[in-house]
Amino acid sequence: MIKGDDTVGDFEQFVADVSTRLSTMSKGELYVVGDGLDRDSLWLTFLESFPAGTNLRFRERSEYDCSTCRGFIKNFGNVVEIHNGRIRTVWSGVSASDPVFSVVAAALDEFVGMLPLSGVFRSTEAQYGTRTTRTLRDGQVEVWHHLNGRVEKRHHTTDAGAARGSFDAAVQVFQRGLAELTQQALDTVVDLIDGDALYRGAEHRRAVTEFRSLQNQWTQATDGRAFVFANAMNPAARFRNTVIGTLVQELSAGVDLEHAVRSFESRVAPQNYQRPTALITPAMVKAAMKTIDELGIEESLQRRFARLSDVSVTNVLWVGNDTQSQMKDGIEGLLMQAATTTPAGPRLRDAKPEEIPVIAFMKDILPGAATIDLWVANSHEPNFVSLTTGRHPAAPRLFTWDNDFGWSYHGNLTDSIKERVKRAGGNVTGKLRVSLSWFNHDDLDLHVFEPNGDHIWYQDKRNKLDVDMNAGGGLSREPVENVTWTRNVPDGEYRIEVNQFRKRESAGVGFVIETESNGRIEHYSHERAVGQKETVEVGRMTVAGEKITAFRPGKDMRPGSAGKDLWGITTEQFVPVSTVMYSPNYFDDNEVGNRHYLFMLKECVNDQPTRGIYNEFLRRDLQPHRKVFEVLGDRTKCEPSPDQLSGLGFSSTVRSSVVAKVTTTGGRRRLISIQF
Template identity: 25%
Template sequence: MTTIYTSTDSHNDNYPQFSNAIQERFASFSDKPLFMTSAAEGLFDVFLENLPEHARQHYTCRCCKQFIERFGGLVHINENGEMVSVLWDESETPKFFSKSVKAMKRSILNSRVTGMFISSERVLGTPSSGGWSHMSVELPRANVFNNRLKTAGQEMAEKKEDFRILIAGLLAYPIEAVDQALALLQSESLYRGDRYVGIAQWIKELHEMRENAKNSRIRDNITWLAVATAPNGFCHIKSSMIGTLLDDIVSGYDTDSIVRRFADKMNPATFQRSQTAPSQGNIQQAEKIVEKLGIANSLLRRYATIEEIPQFIWKGKEVTKKPVSKSSGVFGNIKPRSNAEESTNVNGLVLPKTVMTFDKFQRTVMPTADSIEVLVDNANRLMALVTATDETAPNILQWDNTFSWYYHGGIDGEIKRRVESQGGKYENNEIRCSLIWENYTDLDLHVITPNREHIYYGDRYGRCGGNLDIDMNAGGRTSLTPVENIRWSNGKAREGRYQFYVYNFSERGNGITPFKVELEVNGKVFTFNSSLQDSQKINAFEFNYIKGQTPTISGTNYSSVDAWDISVNGFVKVQGITESPNLWGEKKATNAGHHVFFLLEGCKDTSEGKGRGFFTETLQPELREVRKTLEAYTANTPIEGAEDATACGVGYSKDSEWNLIMKVTTGNSTRLIKIDRWD
């Protein structure tokens, strides 16, 4: 005779206490990474078989069966790689269910992790139905997956792929190679390499933990925990910059070659940027993603004002909102920078110059400084802070604010870096013209001099004193980051007519190659941007040169530092000093570099700023797949509010030499200080 099981029987079994025990145990793990295991299949049978026989029919419940089969095998992985059941603990379970719980836990701990558990549902299970209570637990709201671009299932599939890719990377690069990479990165010999120290340390520690694992199951668990907790991009070792560094190390390149190849790959003009236009499909996909994320207004950018900057290292006592005359002040129009390098005369007094690092300056001088002026002697250092036009739109950047930045000379003075890395002379020239582009195409820089000499790859040294000191992508010398450089040392240039042009000698790209030309005449910098097909040529600059005078350039397709409203080779008052926005606040995005910005009085970029509203490598990860479209968008969209910009100035990176001259006044004392580097 079958006995009917009643709600009273359930209470006698202490089922309510059993249900509460499950919920309390899960709550203690629910904010941690959770994982699925192979034990889920057949786990409900284990539960039933270990209950008292007379109660099994009652607990053959569809809702509880679904709960145990879907969620019963969930585990957390501790730092030692050991699995811990997040639902079952016989020590906290009523005696009636303890045998079942112990058996299920044993089955789970003998299984293997099969993937991460991610849910878009807050309540797991069915709390009640038909007048009966059932097993269920609840996720904290912060742990519920909520992404408008993909489902929880797609996210779990991606984590499983991350696990596979991470294993492949660890097998490809032994710990000895990682140690060598870490040593190079920490030595600061790799260009912008400090941003990869973190991932190198992470890979090394993961290697060590896996090597110390007792068995393959623990080793896999350690790897799964790494996948769950890794910063974005860390699992994809082979396809990242750390992977290209490790490839060179494993391939046996010498240190000099590794350093040079790393610098080429880290070129800010091409790093993580598409070199081709977006397809129609890419544009349509981008439209869908932008619509789903609701970020159409987030893409609109405007120039920032100094009043909006939330965090300063130092701020002047008074912030002047209106531009002042360029000639105001004792140092308003200092001439050559060579004079400033030796000494500066103030009211008949010669001020000595002290050399120190910025770190020391920040600790010892800045706290008591009443006013600071900087010598603006390098146009490539000019920078501007940019922010979102719509303050209510979602943030699209990797850090917790809407501010970004750009440099006049590129994101990090790219032309200077290329010229000097190839052995050319970038500074201290009377006239210099440099050409850069981004593929294997053989572009050539030519100049017709005042005495009608033709300096180019076929005749590199002119009797007029000029010479082509770098010629690339010809005669087997190929690079994806080429540069060419024609220059006249100080005092060597002749007066008269100069004509600089670019010729596409051999197109090796996609049919057309964009390029940039930078002309410097007596410290005044002009830039020209265009593109060429095979066998085409175009004039970049044509002008009459008179010693000591700024040339008038023929044509209009160029820009110069005049757009920044300050005098180059003169001292300008600092309104405030701040770090780059990726370092503001508690959650710092150090992978975007370390920069210090000196915001200058009256400085603003009055050009449209196309292509600089944002850089795709700084955007949030979900936008990476449509970066071609976003690059095309920002390249054709001006930055708004140029006339109102007050958060512009000069910037310096941790990755390069500074050689910054400052005039610091404290009380009645004024002195010159040269900052040679970050620290």
């Protein structure tokens, strides 16, 4: 406390300056500094900051020590404002013209200004301190002046702790968003919105751009923490915790764009929503083109269906007489002798096929064959395959083998359902297997009921269900579920069902069930969409001696005996073969990866755009660019052509079979079950 005329400096004016300063500051937001600060240190700084010689009345102690001023300094001394991005204290610029109290104010300003921001100012009291008090001394009334001040109503509340906690949480959300959300991810989302590739994206554009602007300002701010505090209550500061902010967060964390957007759509879009445009942004196109230019492979990316005239004589194992003239390198007369016409042998309608391993068939049967016809069953639908090649033969090669040919199975796969299960980590080496495969982001679930009633499904896997895809997290367009019995396969009837747990798309509908026992693989297809929570009865499977002895498909499943028009041919009948070859990774002297046996069929024409590039094919130095090529492979499909090479393909890694009707050059007719 100070009596107005008892000090060298003008304490009354100092008090007025501090009160005015606090009142002006409180019109805006107020903050505090020094988390965990010992408030007595503020008071001691005040007492010790007076210049020597200003304590004229009492030499033995300070004359400025009173409980009223102490209470003010402890409660308001560390209050600050943020002005033009900088912290200013309640002492900033106070009593600049007074030689004593300008020193006091400067000392407090320096001390408080060095403390870190710790929170927003909220108090249960609107005012601290009293302007004056009076005492009677020697019959005289003395007036004492005190530090005092009040703040606007907005700064005091009945629950100051809750208010400070709410602000602290806002600061944390804003700080994490600024630090974790990348400019690249924000730019990608803006590109998606501008390209109309994000469901109701226009509604979120303002939120993205406002946060992006705040982040740019933050990176340029002199005091980043002051910027965060000053903007923490801006609605855009909560961006990270919004649905669109979660999308940016996932992209910033390296989540695949397709998966991140699908996750966003699962939260905000109707279940039957189908995105109108592809997930590719201008930034992605620019990055992809830069990679392509650096590697000099732009022409290599242009693909088409392969024709018979593209294939060299050295890469064909067999060709029919009427297609010899179409071969490259003068094939006529080089692969087989002219056919000898003799009277037809006995009819093969009731004959039992001879089972011959594919290696023996290639070695012993194929060289002497004049004609070959394959029985194309419905179960062979996943085996339909097309040969592809580059549009520019002189362009650099893309693949790990020394030619520009590739192949693509029905549904744009490079291999069977079994191979997809293996890639997903499923067990395909058991005694009995039932696998489910589908073609979009729906969450289908496989249910198998054993003869004793045990129910195998995602909630009770019983050590048999080992792959469960599209249930959450990353989504795939090649999803599978897999149930395998490695031992103790019960005899009896099994019931198989498929349930739609979560429908996400209306395109790519349907599913395929693959069964395997004793090396025999069968397929059963469901072609229509499966509704939300709908259960489809796949069929009832009879097992005896660890082998499937019978399978009765459900009413909506396509039985193997019903013919179907597919790729220009009709299934469940014999179809003439035009040529037989290995897959291109075994052309010439190549032996790269799994070998496939390709039987090209006459009049077989794939009528759908087909991928010509798969990441599995890419040569080693292109592997770091897999994401770019995944996009390019989907955007550079081969357009259908009438003179293509398409037919059935069989992998050396999958036990399967196909029945062939072979007429030899000597006129003998044989019915052979080729075993793969």
